[in-house]
Amino acid sequence: MSLPTKPARKRILVADDEPDVLSLVSLNLQRAGFEVLKASDGEQALRLAREEEPALVVLDLMMPGLSGLEVAKLLKREVQTSRIPVLMLTAKSEEVDRIVGLELGADDYVTKPFSPREIVLRVQSILRRMETPSGGDDELKVGCIQVDRVRHEVRIEGKPLEFTATEFKLLSVLMERCGRLQSREVLLNDVWGYESVIDTRTVDTHIRRLREKLGPAADMVETVRGFGYRMVAPVS
Amino acid sequence: MSLPTKPARKRILVADDEPDVLSLVSLNLQRAGFEVLKASDGEQALRLAREEEPALVVLDLMMPGLSGLEVAKLLKREVQTSRIPVLMLTAKSEEVDRIVGLELGADDYVTKPFSPREIVLRVQSILRRMETPSGGDDELKVGCIQVDRVRHEVRIEGKPLEFTATEFKLLSVLMERCGRLQSREVLLNDVWGYESVIDTRTVDTHIRRLREKLGPAADMVETVRGFGYRMVAPVS
DNA sequence: CTTGGGTGTGACAGGATTGTTACAGACCGC
DNA sequence: GCGGTCTGTAACAATCCTGTCACACCCAAG
Numbered sequence: 369m370s371l372p373t374k375p376a377r378k379r380i381l382v383a384d385d386e387p388d389v390l391s392l393v394s395l396n397l398q399r400a401g402f403e404v405l406k407a408s409d410g411e412q413a414l415r416l417a418r419e420e421e422p423a424l425v426v427l428d429l430m431m432p433g434l435s436g437l438e439v440a441k442l443l444k445r446e447v448q449t450s451r452i453p454v455l456m457l458t459a460k461s462e463e464v465d466r467i468v469g470l471e472l473g474a475d476d477y478v479t480k481p482f483s484p485r486e487i488v489l490r491v492q493s494i495l496r497r498m499e500t501p502s503g504g505d506d507e508l509k510v511g512c513i514q515v516d517r518v519r520h521e522v523r524i525e526g527k528p529l530e531f532t533a534t535e536f537k538l539l540s541v542l543m544e545r546c547g548r549l550q551s552r553e554v555l556l557n558d559v560w561g562y563e564s565v566i567d568t569r570t571v572d573t574h575i576r577r578l579r580e581k582l583g584p585a586a587d588m589v590e591t592v593r594g595f596g597y598r599m600v601a602p603v604s
Numbered sequence: 605m606s607l608p609t610k611p612a613r614k615r616i617l618v619a620d621d622e623p624d625v626l627s628l629v630s631l632n633l634q635r636a637g638f639e640v641l642k643a644s645d646g647e648q649a650l651r652l653a654r655e656e657e658p659a660l661v662v663l664d665l666m667m668p669g670l671s672g673l674e675v676a677k678l679l680k681r682e683v684q685t686s687r688i689p690v691l692m693l694t695a696k697s698e699e700v701d702r703i704v705g706l707e708l709g710a711d712d713y714v715t716k717p718f719s720p721r722e723i724v725l726r727v728q729s730i731l732r733r734m735e736t737p738s739g740g741d742d743e744l745k746v747g748c749i750q751v752d753r754v755r756h757e758v759r760i761e762g763k764p765l766e767f768t769a770t771e772f773k774l775l776s777v778l779m780e781r782c783g784r785l786q787s788r789e790v791l792l793n794d795v796w797g798y799e800s801v802i803d804t805r806t807v808d809t810h811i812r813r814l815r816e817k818l819g820p821a822a823d824m825v826e827t828v829r830g831f832g833y834r835m836v837a838p839v840s
Numbered sequence: 841c842t843t844g845g846g847t848g849t850g851a852c853a854g855g856a857t858t859g860t861t862a863c864a865g866a867c868c869g870c
Numbered sequence: 871g872c873g874g875t876c877t878g879t880a881a882c883a884a885t886c887c888t889g890t891c892a893c894a895c896c897c898a899a900g
Binding site for chain 2: 886887888891897898
């Protein structure tokens with residue numbers, strides 16, 4: 369998902385000893401617009417991370433030689449100033465592993481088997497999280513609708529409302545492009561992901577659910593017949 | 605001309621040596637509104653892809669002679685500037701095959717047996733992904749009429765007005781060729797599409813609807829008796 | 841003034857698009 | 871596993887759009 373302004377191309381380091389997984393992850397990150405560095409073991413990963421200073425590292429937990437855990441630990445210790453975020457891949461789904469992973473410096477984890485899309489989303493999520501140290505563009509406000517991406521919260525006229533994940537993303541995208549027409553295709557791309565294979569009518573259904581929850585602010589989501597939808601500020 | 609709206613009918617090349625599969629895929633793509641070119645082997649596929657420059661190619665991985673993989677590789681190498689996206693069909697479901705397919709230039713893959721519906725969705729997904737998000741000059745202004753293609757909005761003397769899809773396109777075309785005479789045939793071509801089978805009188809009707817909505821600016825759409833229409837800047 | 845082709849106007853039926861509802865399957869926490 | 875929630879899809883209804891037609895009107899040429 370490319371948010372309002374296209375960010376500079378970011379470098380991601382991917383480290384996994386299984387060639388298939390390495391390819392799969394790399395490819396999908398590339399398609400999402402990232403520049404990818406590949407490493408097939410822990411030592412290589414550590415070296416590349418030091419030399420190239422990627423924006424994020426995707427590490428397999430289990431690797432011969434230096435494990436992902438150890439790499440993460442070392443990275444965390446060394447580069448104190450601007451720590452590189454870590455996304456951990458793990459074949460084991462036991463809770464223990466997860467917690468250990470997080471404690472030791474991973475910022476998030478994904479258990480195998482994972483969908484390519486999930487990886488990309490997580491990476492983007494972590495980067496977004498890192499990008500905004502203090503109140504960047506993670507606060508959207510249009511009319512009486514407030515969206516807080518950090519807290520993942522929506523308030524209408526100050527009152528917090530419950531939104532599902534999809535609804536939240538859809539609303540966010542519409543709001544950050546307030547006033548501009550969004551075709552169903554664009555919405556599918558940016559809300560559901562670039563590799564989504566779903567019907568455009570699904571957008572309509574979610575728009576309806578959105579309007580339902582928006583209540584009095586439902587009018588702010590306009591239908592542009594034949595083209596798509598658009599969020600508008602209230603006339604007031 | 606492609607407004608930020610409905611693209612012209614897109615051509616898809618489908619290549620498979622099994623007649624049944626070829627028919628099935630072609631038929632479903634046609635029903636989804638695509639124009640379909642068929643090829644029953646790799647050589648034919650390559651030739652058609654070069655000559656016809658389809659918007660997307662659906663390739664069977666296994667074909668006698670030139671395999672889908674080889675075709676994809678060749679295509680990828682040749683048309684560097686505007687690469688044609690490839691959807692690969694494969695009978696093998698092994699993960700390795702998939703990754704290999706993707707690395708060698710396919711943008712997505714579907715394993716047999718697949719549902720016709722899935723093919724169509726994937727194709728649409730890939731095309732969606734490929735679409736250039738940023739158009740360029742998207743602001744037109746003539747006299748008191750402003751057309752904003754991004755917001756998909758028309759303003760007269762600053763006030764936003766509602767226009768239907770056809771009206772919007774017609775107005776856009778007239779405005780971007782302001783001052784120049786447009787025959788009904790040209791308008792049919794550029795507003796309705798190159799293969800429209802529509803009476804020229806329809807243009808008149810839409811011109812009328814346009815004038816109606818333009819209100820005070822209706823005079824800016826001139827009739828050139830015997831030839832067509834023309835938009836002019838107000839005398840002021 | 842008359843005529844004939846070209847254009848404006850209003851109505852309309854069919855089609856396309858969107859709103860709405862229902863539902864089955866996926867997913868998740870327990 | 872088991873309930874409950876979330877989601878994508880399908881089906882139907884309501885609405886809007888649109889191409890066409892018939893007819894009125896206008897203009898220019900005779």
